[in-house]
Amino acid sequence: MAKKQKNSKALSEKEGVDQPTRLNPLASERLKKNKTPSTEVIIEGLLSGNKTHLSRALTRIESTAEKHQKQGRQIIEACLPHANKSIRIGVTGVPGVGKSTFIESFGKLLTSKKNKVAVLTVDPSSSLSKGSILGDKTRMEELVKDPNAFIRPSASGDSLGGVAQKTREAIILCEAAGYNNIIIETVGVGQSETAVHSMTDFFLLLKLAGAGDELQGIKRGIMEMADAIVINKADGENIKAAKLAKTEFNRALHLYPPKESGWKPKTLMCSAIKNKGIDKVWQLIEDYLEATKKNDYFQHKRTEQNKFWLLQTIENTLKRDFYNNPKVKGELEKQLALIEANKTSPFEAAANLLSLKG
Amino acid sequence: MAKKQKNSKALSEKEGVDQPTRLNPLASERLKKNKTPSTEVIIEGLLSGNKTHLSRALTRIESTAEKHQKQGRQIIEACLPHANKSIRIGVTGVPGVGKSTFIESFGKLLTSKKNKVAVLTVDPSSSLSKGSILGDKTRMEELVKDPNAFIRPSASGDSLGGVAQKTREAIILCEAAGYNNIIIETVGVGQSETAVHSMTDFFLLLKLAGAGDELQGIKRGIMEMADAIVINKADGENIKAAKLAKTEFNRALHLYPPKESGWKPKTLMCSAIKNKGIDKVWQLIEDYLEATKKNDYFQHKRTEQNKFWLLQTIENTLKRDFYNNPKVKGELEKQLALIEANKTSPFEAAANLLSLKG
Secondary structure, three states: OOOOOOOHHHOOOOOOOOOOOOOOHHHHHHHHHOOOOOHHHHHHHHHOOOHHHHHHHHHHHHOOOHHHHHHHHHHHHHHHHHOOOOEEEEEEOOOOOOHHHHHHHHHHHHHHOOOOEEEEEEOOOOOOOOOOOOOOHHHOHHHHHOOOEEEOOOOOOOOHHHHHHHHHHHHHHHHHOOOOEEEEEEOOOEHHHHHHHOOOOEEEEEEEOOOOOOOOHHHHHHHHHOOEEEEEOOOHHHHHHHHHHHHHHHHHHHOOOOOOOOOOOEEEEOEOOOOEOHHHHHHHHHHHHHHHHHOOHHHHHHHHHHHHHHHHHHHHHHHHHHHHOHHHHHHHHHHHHHHHOOOOOHHHHHHHHHOOOO | OOOOOOOHHHOOOOOOOOOOOOOOHHHHHHHHHOOOOOHHHHHHHHHOOOHHHHHHHHHHHHOOOHHHHHHHHHHHHHHHHHOOOOEEEEEEOOOOOOHHHHHHHHHHHHHHOOOOEEEEEEOOOOOOOOOOOOOOHHHOOOHHHOOOEEEOOOOOOOOHHHHHHHHHHHHHHHHHOOOOEEEEEEOOOEHHHHHHHOOOOEEEEEEEOOOOOOOOHHHHHHHHHOOEEEEEOOOHHHHHHHHHHHHHHHHHHHOOOOOOOOOOOEEEEOEOOOOEOHHHHHHHHHHHHHHHHHOOHHHHHHHHHHHHHHHHHHHHHHHHHHHHOHHHHHHHHHHHHHHHOOOOOHHHHHHHHHOOOO
């Protein structure tokens, strides 16, 4: 195993830019010869903590090309023995609540404590408008320059299931690359929170004071998942309203049934932009970890998540194998044309295609 | 084919309550002999417009038992030639906006115009809290008693995909039973709107005046999908605020790029509880239908939806077939136990299970 890469800051994060690196000599040699490094080289580089190789590996698992997907699976397999050694924190909140600013401030605190921080996002954006509004590196100016932080925008995909699967795999890769704090950011729209909740140890809901939607029914499912509610922008003239909101949220949280974890969700205030109260958030997470490791809930939750991800992995693989079948590829075009001509129903067309499976 | 059933009101809607009905004599005879009517009898009854048989058919497609699922598929196949002859209207809005009251008022208007109305719901509720908050018949007291209306609560399921698939099938069955207006209700949480949008011709967003969340980024995806925004509870002291909201929404709607349909989304006000403005909503939908049938968008959209549902049907079937494989059933238990004991990863366990597919 190559020893930990120290100067990863010096490397370009961009895929395809090959500079000589401090990998072990053999890998370095291979890198010079091939413009596209081999899967083996990527794995070696990733495990040594090299950001360029980590980025490359993530590009492989996000690719829709069969060749890259196969490489992606090899990389995941190689990373599995090195994964699981991190704390996974989910962060959610509606647009405007200050998620990026919070993550920047929180991430800087963590790296200052000698942690390595990876920021991933789950953003199955509007199928109409396309494009991710989260994980934009330009919104985390300082963190992106930090050699001990790694920020990756959301994988794209045409379904939440696909995006979530890729994020789940990205966690494995980041952990294998030595990141011991994984932050997963998502936007407050219901289903994506459930996905992020299913892959994190601690779930943090960011809120604003006086935003009017605090106790709406629609937010209940998300409030129910939260291990902490953090009221952001608690500064200047906002402090009074933030304190009021804190009391209200606390009251609301008491109405929920006790959590399986035994943990009582807490409410905190912070000002991410002024870097205030961020250390208290980290302290709270440390308290949570201590409590849930003591009562074994931490491992229990990960086990349940693993069961869930077993099923998700199976389902995504079934789809991929089916659509990659050459017979299916040809017939799919034909059946779509028949639907186009209004000469078949989706149910009949599906039956025809499924008969090719055997 | 049995002639249209006239006295469906007299029949109990509850599954399993078998009363002699005005089915054709043969079917009636069969019904007496068997406590559980055959698939053939259910199909005959459904196509004659019998609500009891329609309910039975829906129970079949919602069942997780393989036997019932098979019957469900037979029923769908028999219904397909009789489907597609309806207008499908999606209705969404946050809890408290008055969806049930609106649908009750709107549904009554439609039945008064000699239409048959089916109300279905898509509600992939919080995986934590379980249970559906939509489609509760007690919330539509009058409509539920109307012989020309049929109300069915959301199918349950552990994924939005599963729930949506069942609702999509329910549309086919309701259409085959003679319902020419299908209303699909959903709650305002993002992903479920996308699902409902993908199975309806017209998408209606209910809003309240002054609720504070009008122009929040989070609602953009949903506003973008809407063909009409209807401001409910525009009565008494609310009228002024409703008018203001109408102007604001109109302004916001103008900021979106033109729709593929050529239709410019409109904003209306109504008071469902006072039965005011509901006829204007129907008028608007008729205008939409006229415009989009003229420019062929109506059929184009249904074709695109059919393509989407082809893929959805395939994916749901792949999953069902895999998990129903006896070898997989046995091994799945074992792999889950290994995960429980932390002796394998979800990815390795999935690979083991998928190797049994052959």
